[in-house]
Amino acid sequence: MVRNRDTQDRFKEISISEFFEKNKHILGFDSPQKSMFMVVKEALDNSLDACEENSILPDISVSIRKDHTDQYTVTVEDNGPGINRQEIPKVFGQLLYGSRFHRLRQTRGQQGIGITAAILYGQITTGKVSNVKSKIAGDEVAFEFRLGINVKDNTANIVEEKPVIWNRVSGTSVSIPLRGKYQVGRQSIFEYLKETAVSNPNMQLLFTDPDNRKYIFNRALEVPSKPSVPVKPYPLGLEMGEVQSMAKESHEKSMWSFLTSDFNRISRNLASEILKLAGIEENKDPRQITLHEISALREAFTKVKMMPPPTDCLSPLGEEFIIKGLKNVYEDHHPSFYCRPVIRKASVYNGNPFAVEAGLVYGGDIRGDDQVRIVRYANKVPLLYQPGACAITRAISETDWRSYGLEQRQGTGIPFGPAIIFVHVYGVRLPYTSESKEAIANVEAIMEEIKLAMKIMGRSLKSFMNKKDKRQKINEKFRLVQSLIPEIARKAASIVNEDQPAVGPIISKIANVVFIKENTVQRDDSMEIEVEIINYSGEERSFTLYASPPTGDVPEEGISWNIDNLLPSESRKVSFTMKGKFIDYAGTDYYFKGIDPVYVQGGELLPSDWNVKSVKIEEGETQDEQ
């Protein structure tokens, strides 16, 4: 058939770059503010991935220079491994070119789009090219490129390329001119850097804002991150099309070796068992497999006993960093309940392992009249945009929080109350709602895991609330007993003209608590604080007592004492001194560990964030532009 001229003119192939040039919002470049955020995020995520893959302690600088009213230059420089001279034009000037798409491992980047899209955005909005400098360890010189993108054929447009001396062992620096808007607040670059510092405690980061103000996010951990381990696809959860392309692209000659070599968790015996169940010859060429056989194979996968997916390829944040991530949000507030972080075991989505970890704090002086705050992370990257589209928000909304004590109209929707919920989903090839990776797609398996984590935390929140009610009742009883018994004893003794009896054992019998109280003596240049611990219970008690004075010279690790074998009716005293004069002394907070809170008066259970430091940000001097 001969096409007429009109039809030939109407049909035209477009390159991927051309497509994104016209549809940059798909990559997250929608408003000037958001676009600048995306550029910083893409470059910083790459720097962190590069350092992690090479076990390098990341030393990164991010700077935003204001060039004109809405024109800026974003520069991100790292001490990563650097990039080969030949690779630079492809990495930065060609969309869908990267080192991660064809390898299954937990990384921030996965598509080979991010940094080229950022350069393309800069080119579209300013007409200018970007500057890339990179050096590999051992090389004498770095290579500097000024380059943009030929959108018609998705290749780099190299304007200049030259060797330069760079006083670094290795690293990469990317400078992108762009139209943008710099803002502070919840969805800002600064917030993103702060949350990234929480999930990457070994990163040292220097940030220079458009007013040339410098902020140093100090490294809290001197250990480089371990590179994530590449994995093969896990058989369960793979779609028909995925098994089909794996079979087509396999280098193996037989179905038996295809199963044992290209999949995870299929041993030699298991491969034979699967093929027998599916009715497929062991020697069959995988490229010859029919759709009917693929279907039988997938069914056989579900019938055999398979080990769960490997978890060593996954890298969680861990308990301490979840607590730190939460602290980063509530800052100086004091929650009354710290739920022990929940770290779920690995699960699979489309043959790729993933896992969920979560944390929750509640009460105290956290604001309670609004919806709970949700802090989202995916593969250690904070998610600040598209909360409504994200599986994390959706799973939280679909959990019935009313049964756990939070307010929620009709049992669905984001609950209301003084709580912050932290969720980190991490895994190999996470499914995002779009290329901009702002929200995790509502995939059933992932939603289920998040919901399970919420249920576990919900149950401990409920049990805390029940205990709180019980404690309140005991407190009231204790207050009553403590004021009434000595009074009754005094009156009774005076009536019968006898000495007043010791009331301690009587109070113990009724109250059944350990009582913590303090006495203070202000001296000229210091204050002496004596803490008395009285066992008004019928049993010997042992626990650790912690003090958190409101001001003063407190040691880094806090103040603590072991109160061992405190006998019934026994009173013990400990003390500490605070240097200085304290006219408005508001009282020290006492905490304890190792004893049921129901049996203590005058203190609280030791919070999980005791000794967990917030991200340390030093503010530098504003420097004059040169």
Ligand SMILES: Nc1ncnc2c1ncn2[C@@H]1O[C@H](COP(=O)(O)OP(=O)(O)OP(=O)(O)O)[C@@H](O)[C@H]1O
């Ligand atoms: N700073 C860097 N140091 C070393 N290698 C880098 C650096 N930046 C980019 N790369 C390399 O360039 C590739 C392409 O990066 P790009 O941001 O385009 O995609 P990605 O990070 O792989 O995936 P995504 O599109 O999901 O961000 C990366 O896979 C990595 O191999």
